[in-house]
Structures are given as C-alpha cells and as structure tokens.
Amino acid sequence: MAIEHEHTRVELIHADDEARYLLSDRREIAAILRQLIEAHALLSARLRPGTDTFITAILGVAEDGESLVIDASRDDAINARIMGEARNPTAGASRAEDAATTDPDQAVVLDCVTQLDRVRIQFGLKSLQLTSSEGSAAFRAALPQQLLRLQRREFYRLQAPVTQSLTCTLPLRHTDGVVRNADLRVLDISGGGVAIAVPPADAALEAGMELMDCQLKLPGSAPIPARLSVRNLFRITTPNGIEMLRAGCQFTHMPRGAEDTIQRYILKVERARNARQRALR
Template identity: 45%
Template sequence: MADHSDPSAKFELLQSDDFAQYLLRAPREIAFVLRQLAAHRCMITAYIDDSPRFMMSSVLSVSEDDHQLVLDVSRDETLNASVAVARQLLCVTQLEKVKIQFSISQFHFDRSGKHPALIAQAPQTLLRLQRREYYRLTAPVSHSLICRIQAPEDKQMIDARVVDISGGGVAVLVPPKGLDFSADKQYRNCRLDLPEFGPVTATLRVRNIFRITNPNGTEALRAGCQFEELPTAMANAIQRYILRVERDRKARDMG
C-alpha cells in the first residue's frame, strides 16, 4: 500500500503557444501514459480537493477499455476517510523525468479484494511536460542566475530569477510587477550575466506560463522563454557555461 512521503509540487498550465504539446485528450493516449506509470511503479502525490493534504498512491492497473484505473490507497484510514468524501484528487507524478498531472473526480473505494483499492474513471485530460528539445540544466543554487528584461513601456530593466537554462532558452520566475508576461510575447535586449563567461544579450519569446504550487502552499509563476536571434558566439558561451556547471556538479557529487 502507498505510504506518506515528500509531496510533489502542483502545476497548472495558464498559457501556451501550443497547448497540444502538453495536454493529452485522446483516451488511448491517456491510458498508455497511465499504464506506463503502473509499469514503472511511479509514486503519485494525490492532493485532496484544493487543500494541501495529500495521499501517496500509485496506479495499479488500467481497464482494457481504457475507461477505468485502479489506484493504491493509504495505510492511514483517517486519510482514506477524507479521500472517500473528496470531490476531486489532483494527481502529480513523474515518469522518466517527465512531469505528469491529472485529476480524477469520479472514484470509490473497493474493499472486496485482499487489499483495498481506489477505483476511478480515467481522466479526460492529462498534462505532460515532455523532455525538452535541448539539453536542460536546473540553475545551480551556488549562485543566483538573473535575467534582466526590458519592460516595453518604460524601458526599465527588471530582474527575473532564472530557474532553468539551455541552449534553446530559459525559464524564469515571473516578477511580481513591472512585466506583463503572456504567451508569444517578445522581449528584446534581455541580458544574462553568466559567471566566468560574461554577459549574453538576446531576444526572448514567451512560450508558456505555469503556476507552480509548492507543498508548503507558496505559489510562483514560471515562464518558459525561447531564445531568438541569438548570435553563435553567445550560444556557444551558454553551452560552455552549462557544461562547466554540470562538470562542477558531478565533481561535488563524487566528493
């Protein structure tokens, strides 16, 4: 049976230039992903309604007609009682470093077998953050990487913290004020100061915006941006920076 563990962050796709890239709607495609979760025994954080309470679970099986799935339940009967009267479970997991999230709203407990289980109708949509086209790197915690973005209205430079960088673009935390981020919006003359490699100036185009809700309840907006018109020399500097940081990280991991 599933037991308590560290919860996963919830995420919500607010805007995207291509929703089809992230959202699966075909029942057969959704069922395929659910079966993959079952085959890999992926742990799922199942949030109860809109609360921070959660149950750790996993997909046990999917019906042959793709309409139903069976989930593991908690060892905590008090938690199971909360799930039994819930309107919705928001399920968050990861499969081979691909983030997956789906909601179920029609479910019931089945205690007829040797082990209790949760029987649910398959979700109508499934959100999947696929592997990126480019090699990605989570920004190192040893130093804060900042992207300076020029506000179109008053030309003021506003700092946005970089949370992800690759040769193709960056993901930044949307500043609380000063910039109106929206899908397909373009920002010119953005500046990244790469430690030991100097400044990189490029045009950024917003591709998607996600709301991230951390397990402690704090929220942040994350904007995925693509580099445009990036000179070869600057693209090479970014790749060298990524390789150096990854090399340093592996050296620390090896002690």
C-alpha cells in the same frame, strides 16, 4: 522509487505546441495509465485543497476506459478527508481542468504525479468513490480528462545552481500600463533559451510574446543582451502554496559569441556538479 518534485504542482497555461505536453484523447490517456500499471509505477497523490499526501499506485483501468482504481492511503484519516472533499468539493480546484466545468461534482480531488521512462506524468482525479480491491481499501475515480507529460530533456535543461545568482532582466508591462525592468531568476538554461521564474504579480506574459532589450547575467561574464520569444508558460505551485510562472523562452537574437559564452558556463557548472557527486561516493 523516488518521485522527483512529487509535491510540486505544474499546470500548463499555454504553449506553442500544447499537444506536445497535454493529452486530451481518452484512449491515449488510458493507454499511458495502463503503461504505469505494467511498470509498477508509484504515484504521489495530494489532496486538493490541502497538504495531505500519500503514495499510491494504479490498480486497474476499466475496459471501457471510463474509470480507474488506485490504492487508498494507509492512513484512514486521509481517506476520510478525501471522501469528505469528494462529497463536498470546494472552490479553488484546478484552473486548467476545472475551468471547463461548473459542476461541483467534477472538481479535482487528487493531484497525482509519477514518472514513466524519466518523463513526468501528472493528472487530476475527480468523482472519487471508496471501494475495495483484493480485500484492501481503494478509490475508484473517473478517467482523467487531461494528462500532462513533461520530457526531462525539454522541461529540465541545465538547472541553475541555487548558490549562484543567475538572472535575466526583462522589460515587463505591469497592470498600470507602465513598462519596468525586472530582474528575474533563471531556472534553467541552454544554448537555445532560458526558463524564467515570474512572480504572479509581474505576469503580463503570453506565449508568442517577443521581449526586446533583455539582459542575461551569468556569473563572471558581462551582461548578454538578448531578444526573447515566450514559447510556453507553466504555473508552478510549491508544497507550501507559493505560486510562480515558469516562462520558457527562446533566444531569437544575441550578439556574436554569446552562445559560446553560455555553453562555457554550462560546461563549467556541469563539471563542478559532477566533481561534487564523485566526492560524495
């Protein structure tokens, strides 16, 4: 089973409806973990900090909902590094989960990513202990305090082709207080809004912020003036450690006919993508 974007970490910074993405109720988290067991879902686990990754699966969730057991890596060296990190956690753990505690024993050691019914599931594991399950090495960990769910239809709309330049110009206030226009890459687009990649250095954005005088630039079309409202912010960390913010923005004002222009662009890209896929069959 392929695990899409398995080595990319996604952290929710803020959203209008945080509960839509982030679960904190222990019973709900335990229920989803048990669904993953029933679905025989594979997880991609990455040691944090570091780049060690391995494929694992949840073997069981304790009846009291306090802990879970996952398969250990087949690589004993990775298992040793996991236990070393569990015993001596370093700073630089998850901003989202670790900011709530100053106890070093509670630092996230493993980032786990999987899919359930085409929904991305992500959580961090703490307090790992080496154990065994049916004669094989395994890890026992505390139940995740939070679990991130990202619906594909909500988080991945039409992904902008990397072969085409699709940008949006935003007026961003920098740390010196000066507002400057920035041409930022559009990650995905729909008739209702866009998701934009924002470098951390330009990240003076907050959920709910209204961005005036923006310009959406589609290939083959004149720039479309737009007003954007920031609805959610995610921090994306790629496998090689590069960080960016994904700002999900809603169109709150556009000129007449702009939505039709966007829909035509989306249909054109989808037709070209489908034609390429048919040619590869």
